[in-house]
Amino acid sequence: MGRYFKNIFDAVRTILIGMRITARHLFTPSVTIQYPDVKLKLPARARNRLYVNMDDCIGCDQCSMACPVNCITIETIKSTSDVDLGVTSVGSKKRLYVPVFDIDIAKCCYCGLCVYPCPTECIKMTEVFEFSEYERENLIYNFATMTPAEVDDAKRKLAASESTAATKPAPASRGTNS
Numbered sequence: 640m641g642r643y644f645k646n647i648f649d650a651v652r653t654i655l656i657g658m659r660i661t662a663r664h665l666f667t668p669s670v671t672i673q674y675p676d677v678k679l680k681l682p683a684r685a686r687n688r689l690y691v692n693m694d695d696c697i698g699c700d701q702c703s704m705a706c707p708v709n710c711i712t713i714e715t716i717k718s719t720s721d722v723d724l725g726v727t728s729v730g731s732k733k734r735l736y737v738p739v740f741d742i743d744i745a746k747c748c749y750c751g752l753c754v755y756p757c758p759t760e761c762i763k764m765t766e767v768f769e770f771s772e773y774e775r776e777n778l779i780y781n782f783a784t785m786t787p788a789e790v791d792d793a794k795r796k797l798a799a800s801e802s803t804a805a806t807k808p809a810p811a812s813r814g815t816n817s
């Protein structure tokens with residue numbers, strides 16, 4: 640008989656313990672948000688989708704070399720002496736055209752290693768984290784802004800400049816052996 644009442648007591652006691660936790664949560668503010676209508680504020684250094692401001696890119700390739708998964712592809716063309724590509728917003732002289740600047744964001748592991756070495760701070764993390772796509776190729780972002788005609792023009796000028804330099808006579812040697 641004693642065991643019978645002890646079992647009833649244990650059952651009631653354990654139910655009350657469980658209900659105490661439930662009751663406590665009834666009066667705790669909810670942490671659930673109605674995503675995507677409501678979004679949490681991201682931490683200041685959150686790593687999300689990358690963006691490249693091509694106006695400030697000098698084509699130095701440092702971001703690409705730092706990338707551990709080789710998802711940044713950069714191609715450059717040397718500018719000729721008659722062309723002034725201007726300076727970046729931090730005052731770095733631009734000497735290279737950047738006809739190709741692709742980031743395969745499907746391969747990106749959001750390590751941020753490309754951001755730190757950039758001398759002009761033009762590659763950065765944005766606050767955009769919702770960018771799913773149906774096709775993988777849509778995850779290759781092309782940041783270069785040159786048109787095909789501009790690329791052709793830059794290549795043609797460089798080829799002409801190199802060919803002129805090649806046909807110039809070599810400067811006379813200063814010293815003689817005799």
Ligand code: SF4
Nearest residue numbers: 706747748750751753
């Ligand atoms: S965040 Fe990391 S993986 Fe992504 S492009 Fe930059 S270096 Fe490469």
Ligand code: SF4
Nearest residue numbers: 696697699700702757
């Ligand atoms: S490190 Fe910066 S400036 Fe250099 S190629 Fe990358 S984005 Fe351009």
